[in-house]
Amino acid sequence: MEDKDKGVSRRQFIETAAIAGAGLTIVPRHVLGMGYTAPSDLLNIATVGIGGMGHNNTMAVGSQNIVAICDVDWDYAQKSIDNYSRQLEQRRNPQQNDRRQNGGQREQGPVDPARAPVPIETMERIVDQTAKAKRYTDYREMLAQQKDIDAVIVATPDHMHAPIALAAMDLGKHVYVQKPLCWCVDEARALAKKAKDNPKIATQMGNQGHSGAESRMTVEYIQQGAIGDVNAVQVWTNRPLGYWPQGLPRPKPLSTTNANGQPAGALGWNGRAVEARLAAALAAEAGPMPEKLNWDLFLGVAPKVDYHPVYHPFNWRGWVDWGQGALGDMGAHLIDFPFWALDLGMPTSIETISTPFNDVCYPNATTTYYEFAPRGNKPAVKMTWYDGGLLPPRPAEFSDEMVEDRQGRLVYKDQVDPGGGVMFIGSKGKLMHETYGYNPRLLPQSLHDSYGTPKQTLPRIQTSHEMNWVEAAKGITPASSPFDYAARLVEVMLLGVVSLRARTKIYYDAANMRITNAPHANDLLRREYRSSFKLTL
Numbered sequence: 001m002e003d004k005d006k007g008v009s010r011r012q013f014i015e016t017a018a019i020a021g022a023g024l025t026i027v028p029r030h031v032l033g034m035g036y037t038a039p040s041d042l043l044n045i046a047t048v049g050i051g052g053m054g055h056n057n058t059m060a061v062g063s064q065n066i067v068a069i070c071d072v073d074w075d076y077a078q079k080s081i082d083n084y085s086r087q088l089e090q091r092r093n094p095q096q097n098d099r100r101q102n103g104g105q106r107e108q109g110p111v112d113p114a115r116a117p118v119p120i121e122t123m124e125r126i127v128d129q130t131a132k133a134k135r136y137t138d139y140r141e142m143l144a145q146q147k148d149i150d151a152v153i154v155a156t157p158d159h160m161h162a163p164i165a166l167a168a169m170d171l172g173k174h175v176y177v178q179k180p181l182c183w184c185v186d187e188a189r190a191l192a193k194k195a196k197d198n199p200k201i202a203t204q205m206g207n208q209g210h211s212g213a214e215s216r217m218t219v220e221y222i223q224q225g226a227i228g229d230v231n232a233v234q235v236w237t238n239r240p241l242g243y244w245p246q247g248l249p250r251p252k253p254l255s256t257t258n259a260n261g262q263p264a265g266a267l268g269w270n271g272r273a274v275e276a277r278l279a280a281a282l283a284a285e286a287g288p289m290p291e292k293l294n295w296d297l298f299l300g301v302a303p304k305v306d307y308h309p310v311y312h313p314f315n316w317r318g319w320v321d322w323g324q325g326a327l328g329d330m331g332a333h334l335i336d337f338p339f340w341a342l343d344l345g346m347p348t349s350i351e352t353i354s355t356p357f358n359d360v361c362y363p364n365a366t367t368t369y370y371e372f373a374p375r376g377n378k379p380a381v382k383m384t385w386y387d388g389g390l391l392p393p394r395p396a397e398f399s400d401e402m403v404e405d406r407q408g409r410l411v412y413k414d415q416v417d418p419g420g421g422v423m424f425i426g427s428k429g430k431l432m433h434e435t436y437g438y439n440p441r442l443l444p445q446s447l448h449d450s451y452g453t454p455k456q457t458l459p460r461i462q463t464s465h466e467m468n469w470v471e472a473a474k475g476i477t478p479a480s481s482p483f484d485y486a487a488r489l490v491e492v493m494l495l496g497v498v499s500l501r502a503r504t505k506i507y508y509d510a511a512n513m514r515i516t517n518a519p520h521a522n523d524l525l526r527r528e529y530r531s532s533f534k535l536t537l
Contacts, residue, residue, distance in 0.1 A: 043174070043470055046146070047153040048139045048164050050130075051076040051313060053178050053206060054155030059084065059118055060466035061153070062126030068146050070136040072156075074292035076313050081130045088123045114211040114461045114468075137294050139164050143171060151473055153466075154178060155206070157322045160300045162187035163533055169194050169201055174473040176466060178206040179332035180324055181483070181490040186526035188494065189513060192487035204469035204479045205486035207332040208436070211461040211468055215337065215437025220454035222341035226442055227426030233338045233383040234392035237420035237435070239326035240364075241389050246318040246325060247355065247364040249275050251282035251308045282310055301529040318362050324497050325362035326387035330435070331493035332486075334422055337437050338383060339489050341424075344372045346510030347383075347492060352500040355388070359501070364388050368496040385496060391416050392423060395430060397443040498524045 046068035047058045058066060071077035136142040143149070151174035154164045162182040165175045182188050195203045209215045222230060240246045254267065254276060267273050289295060289307045298312060299305065302321045317323035338344060347370040354363040365388025372381040386392060398414035405411045416423075420435040430443040442448035461468050461480055472479035491510075499506050502521035508514075515521040 041474075043473055044148050044150045045153060045470075046070065046142060046149045046151070047155065048142070049154065049156035049160075049178075051080045052155060054153060055080045055083065057153050057155055057176060057178070057206065057466050058130070059087075059123065059126050060464045061470055062118065062122040062129065063467070064470060066126065066129040066133050067148055068134045068136060068142055069130065070139045070142045072137055072294045072297040073290060073313065074135070074137070075290045076293075078292075084123065084127045084130060088120070088127055091117075091120050091123060112213040113463055114208070114213065114465060116464070118464075138297055140167065143167055143173075149173060151175065151202070151470075156300075157298075157316045158324055158328060159183040159302050159322045162191055163301055163529070165191060166194055169198060169203075172198070172201065174202040174469070176204045176206065176469045179486075179490070180328040180493055181205045181332075181486055182494075183322075183324065184525060184527050185491050185494050185498070185513065188487040188491045191483050195483035195487075202469055202473035202479055203483040203486075204465070204472065205332065205481045205483070205490070206465070207336055207481055207486070207489075208465035209333050209438070210336055210340075210481040211465040212437055213460050214433075214439060216458040216460065217454060217456075218337055218431070218433045218437045218440040219341040220457055221431055221440055221442065221451075222424060222426075223457070224454045226429070226451050226454060227424060227431050227447075228428030229379050230338075230342055230424050230426045231379045231381055232425040233342075233381060234386070234423040234425070235331075235334045235338070235383065235421075236386040236391055236416075237326055237330040237334060238389055238418055239330050239387055239420075240318055240362075244315045244318045245310070246362045246388075247358075248282070248310065248318070248361045249279040249358060250360050251286065251310060252276075252279040253283045254280040282308065285309075299530070301527070301533040303530070320360055320362065320501070323362075324494065325366070327366065327368065327385060327493055327496050330387070330420060331385070331496075332489065333436050334420060335383075335385070335493060336489055337422055337433065338381075338424065339492060340485075342372075342378065342381060343375055344381060344383075344492070345375060346488070347371055347495060347508060348373050349505060349507050350495045350499045351505035352496050354500060357500065357503075363500075365390050366496075366500060368499065370492070370496070389418070391418065395423065395432070395443055397430060397445075 043061075043064045044067045045061055045064050047054050047066065048070040050058055050069050050071055051073065069077070069081075134146060152164070152168040154161055154168070154175060154177040156164065158180055161177050165177045168175050182191060195201065221227070267276060286308050293307070293312070295307045305311070305321060311319060311322070317329055318325060323329075349371045350368065352366050352368040354366040357363040366385070367390060368385040370383040370385070372383065374380045384392065394412065394416060398412065401413040402410045403413045417434055422433050424431040429447045431440060432443060433440040442451055463471060465480060468477065468480045471477045495506070495508060498515070498521055501524050502518055504518050504521065506515045506521050507517045509516050513525060515525070
């Protein structure tokens, strides 16, 4: 049975696959026809979701042809598009004290191509192209109607990543999908299978640190035994603090009756009463829905919920219906490196504990304990994830020197970076790095000084992460973080969320995608889509 919405059906998607094509050759486009991409040609790229990271992703591929933009909120999207002109003007007239030169890198040393700023010429081109690109609100209409699209950037809220990417891949489109790639484990498996079944489609997840030169040096240190056998890893981030709210109740007016249908009495100030007051205060501040926001399309596959500005824009990340909290947001940038360097595979057990959780909005802070089995001659690994300001123990290798902080308090000079990072604990020492794998250093300092730089064994990406995907689509180079890797990484992250929502430690049979000790938790590995949407396989 076909699912239809506004006349766009699954059958229509599949029928156009013959037009879209899936192969790469070296003959010109006019010989191949629409949808086929020769390595020497520019890609025709569509962006779905340009208000957030889609803004940066689209600018990064501005040397190509931006032919379509789809967004459910054209008030927000237009502001993002208008910002390209402001960014261009700032680049043309840089401030003397601009500290974000070289893509935010430290000034010394050569510029890492993966982190280099977008050329002014590309920025000029993106201003022109986004003004002319065809505009859509429904991605299904875009894919059904516009036949010249070669590739699609998906930068929507998490819950729509998989439906959009799979629909595009059904038509032979290359896809770049923002992290965390998808909302549930079943979707991760579907995306990996689709990519495997269509090897000529270039896929990439938006964990841009994977392409960084320093990030790859991190992996080389570990794989070359700089700290010996690694049996423990600590991973942390300060998210969501200062970025988006979590731990909130669903906005809801105060009830005038109690559970028995009788008039409600005076509301007190205990914990539950304060939660009710907060929910009512949020409901009272709802305000009108933006004129150009299609809320039903924002909800997409997720359940029906009334609009509220605490959900959109951006704050959706903290709500279970649409996001995956701090673990989904930053896990792809942090868990990436132990997963890669240690070849961890799937965990055998996962346990997430947290501050109070209401099943609707993610808690303010969580800690997740992962256990990974031995792999060949590599030992078992215990990995711990912290978020919401929680930090791992301070390494004993740090200096005991004390200094005054801004409030005049004595604190240790050497501190774990509260913003985020990873610490590998090995038999010969430790390795710490910042978010995205940057600035790796060995502990103790004497080990760092004596070991030197690891031998380069991993290729260095010579473009931005996004342009690496473009080159992969043209058959020039492999993608840095394709779905066959990214989907497995994301599955590890999502299992931490499953444990949180199941409220129990889970034991995982990865081969069968099954939780063995808590049958109810298996329902959290997948989701039921609304009737007008379908997970394509």
